[in-house]
Amino acid sequence: MKRFISSEPVITLLLLFFTSLVGAQELSFDDGKRYILGGLEVTGLQSYNEQTVKTYTGLRVGQPITVPGDELSEIIKKLWGLELFKDIQFHLVDIKDDQVFLELEITERPTLSDIKINGIKERKVDDIVKDTDLKKGKKITESLIANTKNYLENKYKKQGYLNAKVAIAVANDTAQTNAQKMVINVDKGDKVKIKKMIFDGNEQLADRKLRKAMKKTKEKRFWRFWKKSKFIEEDYENDLDLLADKYAEKGYRDARIISDSVIKVDENNINIKFKLEEGNKYYFGDIDFVGNTVYTDRQLASVLGIKKGDTYNGVLLRKRIADDSKPDAEDLTNLYQNNGYLFSTINPVELSAQNDTINFEIRIIEGKETYLNHVEVVGNDRTNDHVIYRELRTRPGNKYDKSNIIRTIQELQQLGYFDAEQIKPDILNANPNEGTVDINWNLVESGSSQIELQGGYGGGGFIGTLGLSFNNFSIKNILNGEAYKPVPMGDGQTFAMRVQASRTFRVYSLNFAEPWFGGKKPVRFSLNLSRTQQFGVDYASSSRSRIEVDKDRGFAITGITAGLAKRVQWPDDFFTVSHALSYQLYEFNNYDIGLFNFGNGKSNSFAYTLGISRNATMGGRIFPRGGSNFEITAKLTPPYSLFSNKDFESLRDRSQELAELEIEQGGLTAAQNQELEQIDQERFRWLEYYKIKFKGDWYTTLVGDLVLRTNAEFGFLGNYNNDVGDVPFERFFVGGDGLGNFTLDGRDVVQLRGYENQSITPVSELTGTQEGGLIYNKFSLELRYPLTLKPSASIYGLAFLEGGNAFNNFQEFNPFQIKRSAGVGLRIFMPAFGLLGIDFGYGFDEDLRPSSIGNGPSGWQTHFIIGQQF
Structure with a gap:
């Protein structure tokens, strides 16, 4: 028969000695006798190795041991602390002379073999399992069950489900040894709403002002859709402080909340009553x-x-x-x-x-002046150190300046190479006695290259687009085969190429930019090459869906643009001044594009562009949270007509005569058409114009992550000589998604959601067609809210109000005569594909197309956004 030393929460040792073994001697419970451990057996194990348990007890055969004594008590405590066993008992098996033989009987806790959670959405199960650490194979304990229950109930109470209840049951799993399945039933109930907040004792501040002071604790109102009226205790406690602050703002320093009580109205509604003491005004x-x-x-x-x-x-x-x-x-x-x-x-x-x-x-x-000791950058796996260090305004030996830290964060965010939400410097080793501090810039790389691959049907055939943009390129390693991962990266340069093609047109472009030209100052050099070809098209007589392409007829634009932009120090160092020279060659080969009256010949455009911009946005390029960004540009060509001996006035008068004659006769003779072509060739051999544009964006964080973007735009295209007239190129086409992937005439395509693409464009008095506006303005209000801003994908929703219009001349221009729209949208930014989005906009007014006049509002329009500005 075994004698035992049992184990309970209050550990007891009970020795029962039988007279047949020890001569009927008795041993008091409080006494202990010294023995030599003759043997130790571990029983009851199902999944653990006996030798492992023996080793953990620390007991060795042959060692002295007191029975009963503190040694066995400490071993039992250790085993209980593992939370692997639900019963532990030492048994006295035998005593021979001075040797004692013990048995350690263990009952293992069951392991978790499966878990099922009812009452919540399936997609949230994994998060709960992770938060509660309910892994398969985990030992099931009373504390595990209690902690899981408490965690879930508190979790949902924090979300406003004050009546949430959780029940947990376990059952043996017959398919496994010593295993149990767990079922968690969650009954969240309905959210408990605040029906009414009652204030008593307030004479100086009205109830309305006190309710408004509480930011997250609100009464239930049918019109309140952004801030819910659910009761969350943590938010409520914070709002009590705001209530006291409201009085403090008005001079009532001693104001206090004597009592606050939550009164249950029914299962889903409560009232909150406050008793206030305002005190005197100071x-x-x-x-x-x-x-x-x-x-x-x-x-x-x-x-x-x-x-x-x-x-x-x-x-x-x-x-x-x-x-x-x-x-x-x-x-x-x-x-x-x-x-x-x-x-x-x-x-x-x-x-x-x-x-x-x-x-x-x-x-x-004041303390001692502080200087930067060590400045380190970590986490830049792809971006080379010099690209980051040249943006840092925190350098070893410099005096500590908090404004330089904030500005550095903004500069690194605008690079677009790192996760903007995780750029947070660590201030380390602050030594007030020596006046030194270290800064560690911890960065998380995000994708900076993008691929554009599109396919669609339009213009009588398939249209394909392939675009590659590398925003952290390294041109010096272009011949280094080992640097291709998949392309040379890390030097902060931009290299992009794009090809778009169909049966009727081809578009090629190549761009390169170096933001620190020469490597010493922030001078940006850019170079752009482009080539556009449009082929002649003949529609089959039986159907306009069948076309025949004539590549012997066509229209092409070849262009090159080189620019320099320098960050300046005045008025402040957010400003950049840019200069660009551009040349475009327009070639016509038996092709009448309708822009002017010749189908054969060439036209040239040589222009200088001066730009002044100020970019002071905060929060990164994808989702700015504050600051502003504005730009004004002036694009100018030389006034060729002022240095020419041509009589442009006569050419203009003759052109108008022929136009009037065409209307009277219903057409022109071949000779008159040839004369009109020659006139336009003379007028537009070298294009002359000036083009002024302004664009401003302001970002304001309203509450939490809710951001308001305010936008204003203006553009004007003018001429130096009225006798030459306005150029047919470079005009403004307003309306639609704002995408101008395929534009033959250098036009500015301006987004105005809620209307069809380029439909807000004035009609020419002579031709009766939309040839582009010479002046436009646009205003936008856009509320943005982020759904996720993770490096793998940034997603935010938006709601907008928008208005804009385009006009034929300054005499017609009225900034308040706008086409209005409103709608909602979604933006998704993925590093590999850039910005993708969709907008649903409602146009409240008619557009300017002749076919739309008298047909009422534009109505609902759907717009897809691909690779557009943020």
Whole structure:
């Protein structure tokens, strides 16, 4: 018969000695006797090795051991701590002379073989399994079940399901040894909404203002769709602080919430009742600065912006000392940190409160000036170090400047090579005694190359497009075979090529850009080569869907553009000034494009473009969260007619006569047509024009991740000589998705959603066709909200209001006469494919096509966005 030493939460050792073995001697429970361990047997094991358990106990045959004693108690504690067993018992098997023989009987806990979760969406099961660590093979314990239940109930209560209930059951799995299946039943119930918030004791602030002060705790209203009225305890506790802050902003420093209570209305609704005590209204008195040597009292008072006699505002005082909501806020803390005083501390202290006036002392400990010791960049697996270091405004030996850190983040985000959401520098090894600090820039590479592969049917045949864009290219390694992974990368250059072709046209383009031309200054060099060909088309007499292509007739544009852009320091270093020279050769071979009156010949365009831009956006290129970006450009050709001896006035008058004659006669003779062609060849042999464009984008974070983009655009195409007239190229075509992949005449294609492509284009008085506008304006409001901003794919939704129009001349121009639209859309940015999107827009007005006049609003239009600007 076995004698045992049992194990329970309060460990007990019970020895029963039989007289046949030990001569009827008795051993007290509290006594212990020293033995030599003669043997140890482990029983009850199902999945563990006996020797492993023996080794873990630390017991060895032949060692001295006291029975009962602390050694066995400690071993049992150790085994319980593993949470692998649900019962542990030591049995006294035998005693021979001074030797004791023990048996360790173990009952293993069952392992988890399968888990099923009911009551939630299938796609969320994996997340719950991961969060609760319910892996197959895990030992099932009471604490595991209790912790899982508590976690899930609290999880859903935090989401507003205050009545959420979770039940967990386990059952033996007969297909496996010592295994159990687990079933979790989740009953979230309905979200508990706040029906009413009741305020008692407020005389100075109305209920409406107090409700508005609470950002995430809102009453149930049918019109409130963005902020829900669900009750979430964590958000509620934070909003209680905002309620106190609201009073502090108005001078009521002593205002407090005496009590707040949640009153259950029914299963799905609650009321919240607040009892308030407002106290007296206070004003700022004297504000003295103590400890400041770097800045004078006057300088500090100017930044603080609070004067004696102002209504007390505790929230404003905190923000003027240190505004945590804005990294670049104009406050006293940033004033010091932007000048090298990283270790400075600033504390406002109330000296006295006399009647309704509070006197303050701003106590400043400036500390030592701080300098950067080590600056390191890690995580750039593809991008070469020099591409990153040239963008850094934090260099070893420089004085610490928080504004330079913020600006560096913006510069790295705009490169587009790294995940913008994860660019966060680590401040390390801060040493206030020596005045030094290290900075580690931890970067996560994101895809910077894109491929465009499209196919479709249009114009009587298949249209194919292949585009490759490498935005972190390395041209110096183009002959280095080992650098092709799959192409040479890492030097921050841009190399792109694009081919689009069908039976009727071909488009080729090649682009290269070096952002640091010469390697020492941020001077961007760019070069663009392009070639466009349009072939003659004859429609079969039986059907316009059947076409015959005549490659002996056609129209082609060959162009080259070279540009330099330099970042300047004035008015600030967000500005860039750019210069570009471009040449286009237009060639006609027995092809009447309808833009002017000749089908054979050539036209030339040589232009200089001056651009001034300021890019100060924050948050990255894909989803900016703040700042602005604007650009104004002027494209100018030489005024050839001013240096020519040609009589352009006579040519213009004769052209108008022939146009009027064509209307009267219903056509022109062959000789008159030839004369008209010669006139246009003379007028447009060298194109002369000037073109002014402006575009501005402003980004404002409204609440959380909700961002408002405001956009305004304007463009004007003018001439130097009215006798020469306006050029038929370079005009503005407004409407649609804004994609201008195939444009033969240098036109600007302007997006205006809710209307068909290029349909907001004025009609020519002479030809009755849409030949492009000479002036346009456009305005947009766009609300954006990110669904995910992961490196693999960034997705955001949007809603927009838009308006714009194009006009034939400045006399007709009216900035308030716009075609309006509204709608919603979705954008997806994947590094390999660039920007993809879809918009659903409703046009409230008629477009400008002759066929649309009198047909009412444009109505719903669907637009697909591929590779467009963000």
